Amino acid sequence: FMNAEKNKSLTGKKVMLTAGPTYEAIDPVRFVGNYSSGKMGFALAEELAERGAQVELIAGPVHLTAHHPLINRIDVTNAQEMFEACMESFPHCQAAIMSAAVSDYRPEHPSELKIKRSGDHFSLNLVPNPDIAMEMGRMKHAGQVLAGFALETNNEAANAAKKLVAKNLDFIVLNSLAVPGAGFMADTNQVSIIDRENKKEDFPLKSKAEVAKDIVDYLEAVLKKRET
Ligand code: CTP
Ligand code: CA
Numbered sequence: 655f656m657n658a659e660k661n662k663s664l665t666g667k668k669v670m671l672t673a674g675p676t677y678e679a680i681d682p683v684r685f686v687g688n689y690s691s692g693k694m695g696f697a698l699a700e701e702l703a704e705r706g707a708q709v710e711l712i713a714g715p716v717h718l719t720a721h722h723p724l725i726n727r728i729d730v731t732n733a734q735e736m737f738e739a740c741m742e743s744f745p746h747c748q749a750a751i752m753s754a755a756v757s758d759y760r761p762e763h764p765s766e767l768k769i770k771r772s773g774d775h776f777s778l779n780l781v782p783n784p785d786i787a788m789e790m791g792r793m794k795h796a797g798q799v800l801a802g803f804a805l806e807t808n809n810e811a812a813n814a815a816k817k818l819v820a821k822n823l824d825f826i827v828l829n830s831l832a833v834p835g836a837g838f839m840a841d842t843n844q845v846s847i848i849d850r851e852n853k854k855e856d857f858p859l860k861s862k863a864e865v866a867k868d869i870v871d872y873l874e875a876v877l878k879k880r881e882t
Contacts, residue, residue, distance in 0.1 A: 662706025
């Protein structure tokens with residue numbers, strides 16, 4: 655029988671994606687988090703699924719809906735939950751794109767009760783969260799492709815290249831906050847992709863849906879090279 659899915663370039667591939675921020679509880683009503691909207695990650699999920707990939711979308715708290723039936727969405731709240739979901743999913747995947755803005759720290763002792771205002775100075779003790787991308791880089795086997803994002807405000811290319819090596823990524827998507835119209839909340843983004851040979855490819859400012867196409871094209875090329 656003929657099936658429309660059959661001719662798509664990523665049919666038969668399973669790809670893990672992390673997206674959105676993580677929220678780290680301070681108490682039942684407050685958290686430590688960041689401004690990530692998850693739009694770039696969800697655009698990637700739609701693009702991957704559109705090309706026939708089975709997508710494991712591990713999403714932090716976002717106000718977005720995934721539409722494509724090939725997207726299996728797993729909702730998490732904090733970095734520890736995201737880490738556990740990734741540990742479970744990544745071994746079954748041929749590729750992973752780590753686009754989540756994971757909180758680097760979490761409150762050491764979240765309060766079970768709402769913390770009362772006292773009028774005094776108040777400080778939060780934060781402890782480091784697991785580096786999920788780095789753990790995936792350790793787990794990765796020869797056939798798997800692992801990609802990350804780097805959000806930088808200064809020394810962009812050098813910092814991104816360092817992360818690529820430290821986390822054992824195959825390529826890293828550099829997201830510049832210096833470019834107007836790029837970054838967290840925007841519907842547009844301007845990225846560069848840096849590979850293991852330190853080759854840098856710059857893409858123009860585009861909608862996140864168009865940027866997702868560029869990133870998935872790049873991923874496909876890397877996957878193809880692996881197979882030959
Ligand atoms: N990342 C992750 N888990 C973390 C922190 C980051 O998986 N706890 C991933 C991000 O999803 C991204 C890459 O690592 O793909 C780089 O994230 P970024 O925050 O830019 O880098 P960090 O290594 O956290 O360094 P810093 O925030 O100090 O720049
Ligand atoms: Ca970080």
